[in-house]
Amino acid sequence: MVELGRKTVFILPSKPTLGLLLLIGLLFLLAVNFQNALVYAVCFWLLALLLINVFYTWRNVAGLQVQAVGVEPCFVGDKAVVEIELSCAPRQRKFALQLSWPDEDSVQVNLATHNTVRVKLSHSTTRRGWFQPPRVRIASAYPTGLALAWAYVALPVQGLVYPQPLARSFPEHDLTAQTSQDGREIAGGSSDFGGVRAYQVGDAPKHLHWGKYAQTGKLYTKTFVDYASHALWLDWDSLPMPGVEVRLSHLCSQVLEFNQAQRHYGLKLPGVTVEPGQGEAHQARCLRALALFGVEDA
Numbered sequence: 388m389v390e391l392g393r394k395t396v397f398i399l400p401s402k403p404t405l406g407l408l409l410l411i412g413l414l415f416l417l418a419v420n421f422q423n424a425l426v427y428a429v430c431f432w433l434l435a436l437l438l439i440n441v442f443y444t445w446r447n448v449a450g451l452q453v454q455a456v457g458v459e460p461c462f463v464g465d466k467a468v469v470e471i472e473l474s475c476a477p478r479q480r481k482f483a484l485q486l487s488w489p490d491e492d493s494v495q496v497n498l499a500t501h502n503t504v505r506v507k508l509s510h511s512t513t514r515r516g517w518f519q520p521p522r523v524r525i526a527s528a529y530p531t532g533l534a535l536a537w538a539y540v541a542l543p544v545q546g547l548v549y550p551q552p553l554a555r556s557f558p559e560h561d562l563t564a565q566t567s568q569d570g571r572e573i574a575g576g577s578s579d580f581g582g583v584r585a586y587q588v589g590d591a592p593k594h595l596h597w598g599k600y601a602q603t604g605k606l607y608t609k610t611f612v613d614y615a616s617h618a619l620w621l622d623w624d625s626l627p628m629p630g631v632e633v634r635l636s637h638l639c640s641q642v643l644e645f646n647q648a649q650r651h652y653g654l655k656l657p658g659v660t661v662e663p664g665q666g667e668a669h670q671a672r673c674l675r676a677l678a679l680f681g682v683e684d685a
Contacts, residue, residue, distance in 0.1 A: 388454040391525070391538045396449045398441060398536040401528065407437060437533060444534040447482060447527045451475055451538075456505065458518060458546025460674070462639075466492070466509035467518045467546055474503040483529040488521060515635070516682035517545045549678045550635040552643055583607045618663035619645065619652040621673075635677050642677070646670040656680055 389395075400408070411433050418426035456470035473496055475481055480499050487493030492509045512518055526537035583596050586606035599607040621641050626634045638654065645652045646665070653663035654673045659680065661673050 388452055389540050391449055391451045391453070391540075393449065396445060396536055396538045398445045398534055400441075401533055401535055404437065404533040407433065407533065411437075440531050441534045443530055444527065444536045447529045448484070448525065448536040448538060450479055451481060451484070451525065453523075453525070453540045455520075455542040455544040458520065458544050460547040460549060460671075460678075461512060461518075462549045463512055463515050463551040465512060467512050467520070467548065468507050468509050469520050469523075469542065469544070469546075470505060470507050471523070471542070472503065472505050473498060477502055481527075483527050485524075485526045487524050487526070489524075512548045515548045515550050515632075515678050517679075518548045519545045547675060547678045549674045550632065550639045552640040553636045582610050584610055619650060620655055620663070621645075621652060622655045623657055624655070631681065635680060639674065639677050642670060642673045 411430055414426055414430040414433070417423065418430055452474045454472045454474075456472050459468040459470070461467045471486065473481075473484070475498050479502075482497050482499065484496045484498070485493055486496065486506060486508055488508070488510055491511065494506050494508055496504055496506055498504055508523065510518075510520055520542045522539040522541050524537060524539055526535060528535050583599060584607065586595070586608050590608045594609050596607040596609050599605075621638050623634060623638070626637060628634060628637065638656075642652075642654070646667070646669075649665060651663055651665050654661040654676060656676060659676050661669075661676055664672075
């Protein structure tokens, strides 16, 4: 949490203030020239109002406590939403606080009825991986607009930016290295006993069924089968298109499609394997692997 204080809040007069100062200067010259007490009073009254306004404008920003809550994940090209918590002392009130980034969205906040408020501010993204929000500018011209007080706050949070999914991805059989139904037998396996058949020339001696030979006097061979998994694999090596970002975009599209269809799938990337699963948590793991591919080590 960051608290804005004397060393972090800056203040400058606005353009109308410069005009008001010019007016005060002219009134002061008139008062000196004509020795008019009433003009003196108006001149110093305006100057006092200006100084009081500067103080209240600075006070409206000073004492504000800023804390970054988190960043919502997004896709490349979308806007990352940053949640920020603003708070102040119980007896303080803050009005017309403007939170913004240059050339980005802004939001105005009042802390009048509550001492703690959470706001969301969005920032555009241009690349995948970790998004680190830049310093946010908190400014206010309250109460009269004759002065502008502002401060910059660094937000110690980061969020994930996923690859941009393509609107149209490759057919499913092009992206899955293994696509099979649960319980389907694969002949010639080595895991489970599948039965006995008549001996054929070339069968391995270790597969001969000697018990059957003792009963019948004829040679029989034991057969084995494997059972294919029902999981779908999204495999980097099975993609036909070149380019890292294009492949990641296609895989991102498939992850979203498979999750929407409630399918059981896994993800294989060079050096990274996400075991098959399903659900929102599994989708988040796959999207995280895609977002940080080639980025995490750097």
